[in-house]
Structures are given as structure tokens and as C-alpha cells.
Amino acid sequence: MFARLFVFALLVVVSVSPAMAKWITNNDGCMFWGKETSPSKLDTHWSGGCTGGKANGEGILMYRHREGSQMVTFKFTGTLLDGMLAEGTIWRHDGGLVSGTFEDNKLSDGFIKTPTGDFFKGSFVDGKLNGPGMLSSAKGLLYEGVFANGSIEGAGTMWFPNGLVFVGTFRNNAPNGVGDCVLESRKGRCRVSQRMEPVWEE
Numbered sequence: 001m002f003a004r005l006f007v008f009a010l011l012v013v014v015s016v017s018p019a020m021a022k023w024i025t026n027n028d029g030c031m032f033w034g035k036e037t038s039p040s041k042l043d044t045h046w047s048g049g050c051t052g053g054k055a056n057g058e059g060i061l062m063y064r065h066r067e068g069s070q071m072v073t074f075k076f077t078g079t080l081l082d083g084m085l086a087e088g089t090i091w092r093h094d095g096g097l098v099s100g101t102f103e104d105n106k107l108s109d110g111f112i113k114t115p116t117g118d119f120f121k122g123s124f125v126d127g128k129l130n131g132p133g134m135l136s137s138a139k140g141l142l143y144e145g146v147f148a149n150g151s152i153e154g155a156g157t158m159w160f161p162n163g164l165v166f167v168g169t170f171r172n173n174a175p176n177g178v179g180d181c182v183l184e185s186r187k188g189r190c191r192v193s194q195r196m197e198p199v200w201e202e
Helices: none
Strands: 021-025 031-035 049-051 054-067 070-081 084-091 097-103 106-113 119-125 128-136 142-148 151-159 165-171 179-183 186-192 198-200
Touching (some): 031 054, 179 198
Antiparallel strands (some): 021 031, 049 054, 054 070, 084 097, 097 106, 106 119, 179 186
């Protein structure tokens, strides 16, 4: 049950693998670091400044690249530094959003909204939450607490769709052991079953 509530495998990994990355030069002779594009320079666009032959400053970056079996448009609004993403928002072709600060073209701090409506906020390493963060699931679940490599691991608070609130420790994306629980007018110590129901301590 818990596994179906989470979509960590669907996290948008905002990185460019070395095998797919290269310096891309647009029609104006300005370079930026990105994924493999279509052969035509006319498919690339950068509206900002160009210093030392590399895109710099605020602007809109758009280019075509292959994702799976199709060619899609990459769109970024924000700031580039020496041709690399620095701060801004990626507008994904599938309706997802990636926004915040970037290091080495990877999201380092900010939020990810998936096409299915799931929302992740915090610090990211290779597209996965690490440290304190927040998850809001389209299925009605909310979690605030510690993440490790994209999974809920450590201390936190979880609000379930049925109204149950669990405060305690988590392991493998699920409550681990006994914690403080609230459900409607009842408060106490409980475990959470796989059916997301409280098993109250007497």
C-alpha cells in the first residue's frame, strides 16, 4: 500500500549524463551545456547575453533533444553562468516543473513537480531528495521530514489521506515502529498498518 503512494521512480532527474552531454552552439555562436540536439542550429535559442562565447545572465533557453524515441523541446527560464544552468525553472514537455538553484546542470535546491501532480521540495543530489524536505502526493499524502537518496528515511511527520497523522521515525518510505498518532479526536501511541490504519498501543 505504501509503495503505491509514492512515485520516487518518477522523479525528474535534472542532470545531463556525460554520454549525452556536450557544448551546443546556437545560430548566434553562443555556447551552452546541454543534451544532444537535432542537427540544425535553428532548433536552439538563447535570449540572454553571451560572454566569452558562452551564454550568461538572464534569459530563455530552448533547444530540441532526444528523449527516448522522440524529439522534445527543452525550455529553461532564468540565469545561466558560463553556459550552465544557475537559477531558474525548467518547463518540461510532459507538464512537469523543475525550479531552483543548479550546480553542474543539476538541481541542487528547490522543487520538482511531476506531470502526475506529485510535489517534492528540498535539497537534491542527482535529482533525488536528501536531508530535510517535503513530499506532497497527488493521492493526498503529505510528509515533512528527512529523506535519503530519494526515500523517506529518518524522523518526520506524515499526514495520511484518511486523516491519520503519524509523528515518528520512517524507514523505506513507511512509518517504522511506534510513534505519536492523531486520528479525529483520538490521540496516543500507535503503529501504522499496511492499510494505513492505526494499531493503537494500550
